Amino acid sequence: MTDTPLLSVQDLSVAFTQGGRTSVAVDRVSFEVHRGETVALVGESGSGKSVTALSVLKLLQYPAASHPSGAIVFNGENLLALPEHEIRRVRGNDITMVFQEPMTSLNPLHTVEQQVAEILFLHRGMRGPAARARVIELLTEVGIPEPETRLGSYPHQLSGGQRQRVMIAMALANEPKLLIADEPTTALDVTVQAQILTLLKDLQRRLGMAMLFITHDLGIVRRIADRVCVMNHGKIVEAGPVADIFARPEHPYTKALIAAQPRGNPAPPHPEAPVVLEAKDLKVWFPIKAGVLRKTVGHIKAVDGISVEIRRGETLGVVGESGSGKTTLGLALLRLISSDGPIVFMGRQIDVLNFKQMRGQRREMQVVFQDPFGSLSPRMSVSDIIGEGLRVHQPGLSDEEREARVIAALNDVGLDPEARHRYPHEFSGGQRQRIAIARAIVLEPSFVVLDEPTSALDMIVQAQIVDLLRDLQNKRGLTYLFISHDLRVVAALASQVMVMKGGVVVEKGPASELFAAPKTDYTRALFAAAFNIETAAS
CATH class of the missing domain: 3.40.50.300 (P-loop containing nucleotide triphosphate hydrolases)
Incomplete structure (x- = not known):
């Protein structure tokens, strides 16, 4: 690593304004990424990780999103001060990004060759046989078997791991200085996840690029990152070398994250259970x-x-x-x-x-x-979602009895029954999963x-x-x-x-x-x- 950072995020704040109300998603965040280094941003959903990463490339929806404070300095240039036509020069060329769900990031109407070649054309003017040769070379680098046979494939014809490898090929097409990887392995099997992590580290060593890795999985942080920044409610609450943070966490939130592993052993069923x-x-x-x-x-x-x-x-x-x-x-x-x-x-x-x-x-x-x-x-409201099965399978219940069953199910899954008149988009991912569980158990299956x-x-x-x-x-x-x-x-x-x-x-x-x-x-x-x-x- 050199003394001068490749990326320096300085006192960054991000606010969103909707319906006349303003909320702060990122609050005075600062960190650095050096050449050849991997820095991980970790935290729960809503902690501000992805918003911070999207700010680097100015991919947030403006003017709804704004930056009340801060600077993002890349290679000595403040990206936040660049006009749109200038930031396009950086996107896909010097800084690239791999997103969490490749199926929604890839165009379903374009072939693999078209999507990778588009990057080469936009930033290097490369087309024709030269572009095809480079596409095949990139697909080979990211481990796509028999890449020539995959040039005409569409995203739906690839596995999840193959789609993510295509996304990585697109991101690395112009040999960027910085790769931002936003939860790139969350939806993948453990074996494919391990392969993608190995691939990213190998490519990083070969190209000498820096990497900003966003994840909520601390196991991945241990395996891939040099330094880690822990985010909670839009702030970095703790930062340092990975080994130090895992060995001696100081902030209560960091300790809770490290301890948050599924624990306990299931009780075996009675051998005479039916x-x-x-x-x-x-x-x-x-x-x-x-x-x-x-x-x-x-x-x-x-x-x-x-x-x-x-x-x-x-x-x-x-x-x-x-x-x-x-x-x-x-x-x-x-x-x-x-x-x-x-x-x-x-x-x-x-x-x-x-x-x-x-x-x-x-x-x-x-x-x-x-x-x-x-x-x-x-x-449908939460009450209607959970009560729908009762209407179908127990039509004799009165409205009061059905409501009581819904309230009992919500209590069983640890949700406030007063929230039963709200809608799914008003809940977090964990709360929505609890609603889905309540819907299943309300029928006492x-x-x-x-x-x-x-x-x-x-x-x-x-x-x-x-x-x-x-x-x-x-x-x-x-x-x-x-x-x-x-x-x-x-x-x-x-x-x-x-x-x-x-x-x-x-x-x-x-x-x-x-x-x-x-x-x-x-x-x-x-x-x-x-x-x-x-x-x-x-």
């Missing part, structure tokens, strides 16, 4: 059709001969990478998609029931999805499928949701199928674990035994990536 759900040799095959007559020429075997048995009060954790069949298995067990093979729920075979016959079982079988904002209707319910949440909120799910299970005797790629959460909640890959089970057994001594290479690789046994960035 079996709630059982499936044998379950298959979900999706046909591949081709030709003018759309004949079936093969099958995608999303779930291929899986057997499951879950007892009352038990949690079965289902883990594996994206595309392994986890969610498909959960949907099949709920009879939300077609499958082959017997499924017995509460002693009754349900795979032979039609839609109308299944409706009577729905009260006992509920699901909580990964993205609560996407699964909650924005046009026996079986709940939890599909990645904590993957998009901050560490503190994640730990709270795990504690909540465990408490509800103990209180109500709930049976969970817990789908996740976060093995730390699975270890805290599941008594049995099933590892899936390519639609089949590669390993299964008691969680304590599986975590202590995984038997297959795939499981060991999965655990190594999750628990940082082998650091992704050394």
Whole structure:
């Protein structure tokens, strides 16, 4: 590192004005990033991390956003003072950014080649064969296999990890001096996450670039950052070398962040507890059709001969990478998609029931999805969202009785019942997930499928949701199928674990035994990536 910082954020404040009201999102923040260095901004959602990062490239919506104070000096130039046509010279050239969700950042109507080549044309005037050769070179650098075959692919034809690699290729196309990475691995599997972190560190060493890394995952900070700035309510409450902050945190908020890991062990179900759900040799095959007559020429075997048995009060954790069949298995067990093979729920075979016959079982079988904002209707109040199932399955309840059940469910998930007349957008991500859980438990089900319910949440909120799910299970005797790629959460909640890959089970057994001594290479690789046994960035 040199004495002169590449990026110096000095006394930065960011305010937003809407409807005549002004709120401060970032309050007099200062930090530096030197050449070749990685600085991490960490904190919960709403702490001001992303707003600070977006300010560097002036990507906030002006004039609604303003900077009451501060300067952002890059390479000796105050970016906040630059007019729009001048800041465009910096964006995508000297400073680039990788966002959290590549599917929303990439243009769905343009191919991979078009999107990467556009960066080369805008900043270097490169086009034609030279641009194509450079695109192939970039895709090779970021680890896209057989890049020539991917040039004509659209974003929806790529996996999550491949899409993120394309975003990184676009960001590195002009060999920037500074890369801003805003939660670039949050939505990825642990193995893909480890690969992306390794890729970023390798590219950083090769190009000598600096990196500003925004995350809420302190495990990632340990693996990739040199220095860390901890943000809370728009302020940096603590900053310093990563080793020092983790070894000797001083601020109470930093201590809470470091301690916010899913903890505790699930209580094993009673060996004589009744079996709630059982499936044998379950298959979900999706046909591949081709030709003018759309004949079936093969099958995608999303779930291929899986057997499951879950007892009352038990949690079965289902883990594996994206595309392994986890969610498909959960949907099949709920009879939300077609499958082959017997499924017995509460002693009754349900795979032979039609839609109308299944409706009577729905009260006992509920699901909580990964993205609560996407699964909650924005046009319904919280009271209506939670009470909707009661209207369908218990139409005999009076309005007062239904309201009382809604209030009880909100109390059970730790939310203020007085907020039941508000709408989903008025709540934080953790609160929305609690609303989704309340919607599931208000019907007093026996079986709940939890599909990645904590993957998009901050560490503190994640730990709270795990504690909540465990408490509800103990209180109500709930049976969970817990789908996740976060093995730390699975270890805290599941008594049995099933590892899936390519639609089949590669390993299964008691969680304590599986975590202590995984038997297959795939499981060991999965655990190594999750628990940082082998650091992704050394």
